[in-house]
Amino acid sequence: MADSTGRPPAAGAPARPTSKDVARAAGVSQATVSLVLGEKWRGRVSERTAELVRAAARDIGYRPNLAARNLRLGRTRTALLVVPALTNEFFARVYTGAAAVAARHGFGVVLYPSPQGTGLARDPFASARAALDGVIASSMAADALSAIRGTDLPLVMLDSAPGATGAAAHVNLDVADGMRRIAGHLLGLGHRRIVHLASAVPSWTFDVRAAALREALEGVSGTSLGTVRAPLEVDAGRRAAEQALASPGTRPTALVCDDDILAAGACKAARRLGLRVPHDLSVTGFDDVALARALEPELTTVRLPAEEVGERGMKALLDVLEGRPPALDQLPVSLVPRGSTAPPPAL
């Protein structure tokens, strides 16, 4: 397929300059170039020589060969962030936080969207074939985890069952508290018949949400809690919600959704059935993504500190890489009441 023999593919390819070329141009040895360009020269190389080297490097357009450096150093200063979906704004924000912290420490972050059931390569390392120093993975990205294990790479898990996966560190969100706040909010408004529109994607974080919701409602007499499940897509959410709202007699007055996307589907279902949100039906989301405010009415939801998850995750990974004990984190979440919740209709 490719035609083999290493370097010159065509004739006139000028062959990328190496540190040796810089050395020749500056009239010094290659080691000196390395010293200067690696900022390790204080007291070992004169200022004049250093400037010479820098000028030569600039002149011939030298850019260090990352592969060679990585090989020599035995480390790459690159972390892999495994997320379940690119389109989910939550994970985009996690990336932003992680990348910011990484940059501050001279690290890079490479993104790998775990191909949830899309017949794509299940092996993150097939995609990010860069040599890696460590991995940060969301609990929802279960597909990729098996490939990550069987590697000696340090692993930081995001929002996942503590201790389960041989991870070196965990960064969790207090999603249980988020669900309790949702429950409290709805109970306070007077809702008693509630249906949980839950994620069909199995994941620790959703199990926790379900358990927290159930416990919060069990403490109050006269409540009922149903559950329907759907994959995290608008249309699937709509269908599941339509099913939940089908029985007219015992129709729930509130739909608690595991995700803003599902909540969007629920709102659509309500409209199709002629129910007004929030007058006839209250709907809550989770995550507080942009969609939550694009809908009419805007969604009551739970805001997650996504950037901070990324930041803490990257910090934990750096801790592990540098031999420090990583901090164990559980980040707080907050309720954002908006227009999609109201007291239930009078009986």
Add this chain to the structure above:
Amino acid sequence: MADSTGRPPAAGAPARPTSKDVARAAGVSQATVSLVLGEKWRGRVSERTAELVRAAARDIGYRPNLAARNLRLGRTRTALLVVPALTNEFFARVYTGAAAVAARHGFGVVLYPSPQGTGLARDPFASARAALDGVIASSMAADALSAIRGTDLPLVMLDSAPGATGAAAHVNLDVADGMRRIAGHLLGLGHRRIVHLASAVPSWTFDVRAAALREALEGVSGTSLGTVRAPLEVDAGRRAAEQALASPGTRPTALVCDDDILAAGACKAARRLGLRVPHDLSVTGFDDVALARALEPELTTVRLPAEEVGERGMKALLDVLEGRPPALDQLPVSLVPRGSTAPPPAL
């Protein structure tokens, strides 16, 4: 910061096995290991020996060192995909297409979200510090382009001005045709007073859309076309739309948006002003992302073959890398009429 001396960080680190270890375990030379594991051994190594090597590699848990391989080969089989935004579903789909083609050719794709003004590192290579074979970049990711130039890496541009940037290849969408179809659709419904809710992000693709819309309307007498601009966010779109709808006398009957996100904002603005979509105001989007069907009514929009853009982009990059002349592509788009457009209200 890190404590220098290469390999053993702690005491008991078992030192990742190398091909030499496999050789020793299998009782052959390291070269033979390389031959066998690289699938280059037909006729050079006996079947029995090959199996011996494979068994040894499996036993001691050998995984090749990517950095070393990349150095030796002078190529990494990794491409960088530069996108302006992670959350935009369009680019997620472009990634999917590119990754699929890449996988078929033993390539990986690393994603770099160009930090549109978000004070993050402007240098893609700071993030993806993997050695790269080539770059595929969206025209909207202007921030990163300057860093990519000044590199000898082959560059494939997506949806950008042909020939402008020293790119080795281009893959474009026929967005002009998309806009013409939108215009035709609205004119056919009877609309004459139209406002273009345009992207405030400067980009070739948006320039083309604006020009196409203008030209399409100029051909019809009695039409008027206004323009307001907004960054690609729901709230910004809402504000811009409110401004466009402010003057009651000459209020437009249709809002043509550069993007579904902006269209969502426009719908919100309409509701705030008490206008019903599509009865009082028609709204069109562009891209056909999930949001388009989450809204009520669903958006009339233009569907872009995003996966195919990614596929063609990756194919073009492979062409360039292997010395073939890359195909020049212009992909067709299609109009998706839905509920957000209707004849204008009677005067």
Add this chain to the structure above:
DNA sequence: AGGAACGCGTTATACGTAAAACTCCGGCGT
């Protein structure tokens, strides 16, 4: 005065892999 110390470099080596060049040997044609 004699060497230790220092400033300013250089030479040499290693990282792990892929592949070119070489070795060894048994069989075959002439």
Add this chain to the structure above:
DNA sequence: ACGCCGGAGTTTTACGTATAACGCGTTCCT
């Protein structure tokens, strides 16, 4: 009997970098 070929490996080298180990002319201390 001899050269040649092909099979089955091995030895060697190169990729570009970072750094440990070494060299050498000055200067400084005692």
